[in-house]
Amino acid sequence: MLRAVWGGVFAFGLLAASVLTTSAFAAPDTAPFQGNWVNDASRTVLNALGASDNEDVARIVVTQEGKSRLRVHLYGRCGSNCDWGSALGHPYTDAASSDMVRAIRADFQTPSGIKHLTLRPGSRSSLRFELVTDFTDRSGRHDYETSGSLRLDNAPPPPEKPMPAPVVFAARPSNAPQAAVALTPTPHHVAELPPARDEDEECTKVYPPDVIATPTPRGTVVKDFLHTLINFESDKLAAAKTVQVIRQYRFDEQCFIGRGKSKFTYWRVAGQFPKTAMAGSDCVEIQPDAITAQGGKVVAANRVIADFEGDTASASRAVQLLRSNKVNRQCFAARPNEKMVYWLAR
Secondary structure, three states, X not given: OHHHHHHHHHHHHHHHXXXXXXXXXXXXXXXXXXXXXXXXXXXXHHHHHOOOHHHOEEEEEEEEEOOOEEEEEEEEEEOEEEEEEEEEEEEEEOOOOOOEEEEEEEEEEOOOEEEEEEEEEOOOOOEEEEEEEEEOOOOOOOOEEEEEEXXXXXXXXXXXXXXXXOEEEOOOOOOOOOOEEEXXXXXXXXXXXXXXXXXXXXXXXXXXXXXXXXXXXXXEEEEOOOOEEEEOOOOHHXXXXXXXXXXXXXXXXXXXXXXXXXXXXXXXXXXXXXXXXXXXXXXXXXXHHHXXXXXXXXXXXXXXXXXXXXXXXXXXXXXXXXXXXXEEEEEEEEOOEEEEEEEEEO
């Protein structure tokens, strides 16, 4: 009898704990942040404060995406409205067990640098914004922070003025003058019948629209909203160029052969290697049939293109991958920094 009573008490306790756990982790309430928000300061006031067109927030649109995600679209003032792109917003509540959202954070990659946006509740149904800009374009401009108030606007967002074409700098000798090269997209064609995939392939799904370069305590990393893809440490320019490459080619997979320092990385879109290089690409031609494995190294025309440090099995897998996909170019996003290497096929 006593055992039955204790059993009932234990079961009741488990049920109560389950109910408490479920209620404690309710989805964050992001409804107060959703909507079409415009800068509360007039253009006249902003001019009087000395805010230039490319430093000011014009409009922010926050929408629900799926059951638990927010999409934040940021517009700046570039004469008229300038589209700075969209990114996933991450909610922060006022306690680990609370659903009351205190802030929304989102990061945006633009041609000139990275913008870190924070939204907080304001007074009288308004929002406060804080925008930190880290420049990566070697313009010499100082990184800066700006803030202001947003009011809800029921009108649809105005037609946006596109961002300027992204500009990066070609690799050059240290004593040579710097020349700008615009990376403009061209159509990317892929093979119609891709080779069978390696059953042991290790790949990470990438979401190219959400890929950004952002500073962390470990250095400047390239990441999407789920994964850190590459850590460029102090090389902010190489990180920015890598973001452009991933977005331009729409790479949606980062795959690996090997481990540690000898890891061989390759990128694909829809399971295949792109065929057409975008303008301004830094690529080296290779002949697929001439790719061989030599003592743990992958060699093409007497040039080592991958070193597995004695791991002959991984080197052979890499050779099979490159030859079967008819890969004929090794490309670099930001030489002399070679952390971002990608491959193109015939």
